[in-house]
Amino acid sequence: MPRGKAPGTDKLSVELLQAVQSPICVEGVISCAPYRPITLLPVLYKVFTRCILARIRGTLEEAQPIEQAGFRKGYMLPKLSRVQKAPAKVWETRYTKILQECYTDCHTVFRPFCRDVAVAVERGVLQGDPISPCLFSACLESTIRRCDWEPFGVEVNGVRLNHLRFADDIVLVTKTPEDASRMINGLHEAGKEAGLTINTTKTKVLRNSFCSLEPVLLQGVALEDVKEYVYLGRLVNMKNDLKPEIERRKRAGWAAYNSIRTVLERVSNSKLRADLFNSTVLPALCYACETWALTRKAEDELRRVQISIE
Known part of the structure; x- marks a missing residue:
């Protein structure tokens, strides 16, 4: 079609259609869940909620336990020894009402066929909202407090540990499968009151050689036993x-290098090449290395990979 023609009511010009390249198809997709669309929030709204967050952050932080330490901003290891107490402060009514107003009559709009379709948003928090992580953590903390997990868990240096959290990624620690079943079913029941559900496809059971082989049941359904599991990007196993x-990190390092390889081939500045390597390849190669107990052999393997990539 010739260019320079005025677009119709759909506002699509010939130039725009010709500029669209062939779509990149993702093979093996059987579910749309990982490809959900996002909603862009107004900048003025995000500025407003950031101001609200600055006023209530202290109260929210005081209510969080040490099990959620990794998800909290500026929470360093020395603070883990602090005894957590119930917050003495109570939110002013106006802040609660403001937050309720922010999540009342919410809707989003998308355009599948050149026509706006409004969809009511009835659950969840807004993606990209500065206050969303804190509100979600507060909701999850309220849910877990209703679970009554005090009798469960194991003692580590005199402190009872029954779970760990990073946002909504939760690890339950128990001595027996029976206790694990009680804990996870209690979490399921408490979560329903807040509109939270457990993703059974991602919930797995890791047990050591001293543990009973009795299944862990969630709503009467046995959860899958695995030998290893990727938690927060780190492969963990009971051995x-x-x-x-280490093998995963080596593959991730090469994958990160291949993703910028064409760019590196065009860059002659050694400092810029080093910056690209340090910001792209090195984090993939050394992710979570602070938790490693490296042997000399493992160090040599990582060093050889780094030299090969450089």
Whole structure:
């Protein structure tokens, strides 16, 4: 079609259609869940909620336990020894009402066929909202407090540990499968009151050689037993074998290098090449290395990979 023609009511010009390249198809997709669309929030709204967050952050932080330390901003290891107490402060009514107003009559609009379709948003928090992580953590903390997990868990240096959290990624620690079943079913029941559900496809059971082989049940359904599991990007197993994780890091390092390889081939500035390597390849190669107990052999393997990539 010739260019320079005025677009119709759909506002699509010939130039725009010709500029669209062939779509990149993703093979093996059987579910749309990982490709959900996002909603862009107004900048003025985000500025407003950031101001609200600055006023209530202290109260929210005081209510969080040490199990959620990794998800909290500026929470360093020395603070873990502090005894957590119930917050003495109570939110002013106006802040609660403001937050309720922000999540009342919410809707989003998308345009599948050149026509706006409004969809009511009835659950969840807004993606990209500065206050969303804190509100979600507060909701999850309220849910877990209703679970009554005090009798469960194991003692570590005199402190009872029954779970760990990073946002909504939760690890339950128990001595027996029966206790694990009670804990996870209690979490399921408490979560329903807040509109939270457990993703059974991602919920797995890791047990050591001393544990009973009795299944862990969630709503009467046995959860899958696995030998290893990727938690927060780190492969963990009950044997504390670091070799599988080292192999994953080596592959991730090469994958990161291949993603910028064409760019590096065009860059002659050595400093810029080093900056690209340090900001792209090195984080993939050394992710979570602070938790590793490296042997000399593992160090040599990582060093050889780094030299090969450089």
